Amino acid sequence: MLLNDSSSSVGLRPVRYQFAAVRGETYDDNWLDVSGTVTTPEGSWTFTDPCLLTDEAQRVSAWLRAVAAGTVAVTGPDDEGRLWPDTLFIEPVVAFGLAGRGEGGAVTIRVHLSLEAAPPWQRDDDGADIYQYAVEITMDAGALLHAADQWDLALASFPPR
Numbered sequence: 001m002l003l004n005d006s007s008s009s010v011g012l013r014p015v016r017y018q019f020a021a022v023r024g025e026t027y028d029d030n031w032l033d034v035s036g037t038v039t040t041p042e043g044s045w046t047f048t049d050p051c052l053l054t055d056e057a058q059r060v061s062a063w064l065r066a067v068a069a070g071t072v073a074v075t076g077p078d079d080e081g082r083l084w085p086d087t088l089f090i091e092p093v094v095a096f097g098l099a100g101r102g103e104g105g106a107v108t109i110r111v112h113l114s115l116e117a118a119p120p121w122q123r124d125d126d127g128a129d130i131y132q133y134a135v136e137i138t139m140d141a142g143a144l145l146h147a148a149d150q151w152d153l154a155l156a157s158f159p160p161r
Helices: 026-030 054-069 141-155
Strands: 002-004 009-017 031-040 043-053 094-101 107-113 134-139
Touching: 002 134, 002 141, 009 134, 009 141, 026 031, 031 054, 043 054, 054 094, 054 107, 054 141, 094 134, 107 141, 134 141
Parallel strands: none
Antiparallel strands: 002 009, 009 031, 031 043, 094 107, 107 134
16 A cells, blocks of 8 residues: 655555464464555655554554544644554554644545654664654545555455464
8 A cells, every 4th residue: 555645655565474374373373564665755764564463454444444534533742742643553663643634635644653664763772752753644535545445455365364
């Protein structure tokens, strides 16, 4: 799936199960390696990390569709100025939030990128800045629905096991 506007883009796709062989353990059997390609005015980078469980991955497209439908609330900074996603997962590597709604149905989403997905110049070992680096992307509802469809198509190869 590609989330992009004129200045930034985040491409995400599931590439494989973390463990090829089924082990009979619910979590281990269902971790997905997700590949990301990010471009911002600050720079570009890639990552691959086992950061989503199969059921969590299904929530990504559901969230995109809910944003397109107008049922997700905008989240701003907290009292300390920190940004928090409204859709997050067990591994705090990738998360999503809605930054704003504009005219003509445009929305600005935040793709929060932490730890292995953070830009190389922002990575730290202590995790103190979890969720605080985000790429903001403005898209219309149709583009969000297309991204959700792309994500679902990619996930079809990775059912829960």
